[in-house]
Amino acid sequence: MKNPEYLAHLIVEFYEKLSSWEHAVVKGKGLTLPQMHALELLGVHGPLRMKELADRMGVTTGTLTALADRLESKSLIRRAPNKEDRRSYLVELTDKGRERFLEHDKLHVQITREITAGLSPEETELFSAALSKMNGAF
Amino acid sequence: MKNPEYLAHLIVEFYEKLSSWEHAVVKGKGLTLPQMHALELLGVHGPLRMKELADRMGVTTGTLTALADRLESKSLIRRAPNKEDRRSYLVELTDKGRERFLEHDKLHVQITREITAGLSPEETELFSAALSKMNGAF
DNA sequence: CCCATTTACCTTGACAATCAAATTATCATC
DNA sequence: GATGATAATTTGATTGTCAAGGTAAATGGG
DSSP states (O other): OOOHHHHHHHHHHHHHHHHHHHHHHHHTTTOOHHHHHHHHHHHHHOSBOHHHHHHHHTOOHHHHHHHHHHHHHTTSEEEEEOTTOTTOEEEEEOHHHHHHHHHHHHHHHHHHHHHTTTSOHHHHHHHHHHHHHHHHTO | OOOHHHHHHHHHHHHHHHHHHHHHHHHTTTOOHHHHHHHHHHHHHOSBOHHHHHHHHTOOHHHHHHHHHHHHHTTSEEEEEOTTOTTOEEEEEOHHHHHHHHHHHHHHHHHHHHHTTTSOHHHHHHHHHHHHHHHHTO
């Protein structure tokens, strides 16, 4: 019953459901998935250089340039000069961008509550511990 | 320590890592992520109507029409007539498409093995059970 | 200090993904 | 059979994406 094929299937299903949930949530907000993803990474990690953000998103800097332009034109991010290295910017959230990030992050907590509602505290604890280990194994 | 915020954070991190892994794996194969996603859904669920597949992918049928055209031109899928309803097709994998799907699916099993390598059998079992419950709760 | 190399970002050109809205063909119901 | 709903396509516009090429700044070895 607990062969890797079965577990792989569960993980794929979980991934698909998260993906579809995220898609639906972002859609109603005037933002695209990549745009929200960028806000999220900036919210979690603080200001990043374009290259760092592009790497974390898994896109080229060319792609990110265009994406950042759109977010900047919506006043959600800002390119601040980087004193350490004048070739680069530090991309950071504006107040409006941070607001959007926090709002979205709240939804993550909420969906987490919902999908773990059927788990006992011990189960939740063990799930959490296992997930933590797995995240470290990538 | 085990508040929902923390768990939400772990889940987001897990999702991001899966996403980034998937992206990297698909890239080297001449397929895009949505294209592989379509092959995967067809592989798992069998032949689907365009509308069904679009719904599962979370895109409009207009988007899927174009996507299916590209997959069809690569001989990975086929539009078969639907005797039940002549308005629709049944989209199905070709042999070549099934091959691609199976090959990709094997990678899922493999990455699953890798990221669960640090878990004890009991932990894996519990993780699996928790995930199964959570999938049902979406 | 100089020059070659690397790095960071931007630009361009081409293609893919995406949606909303309009269209066509078929189905379903009354 | 007429009317309304559904399945797929088409169209037009925007966004996402990459590879390749360009510019400016940093880096490192002579």
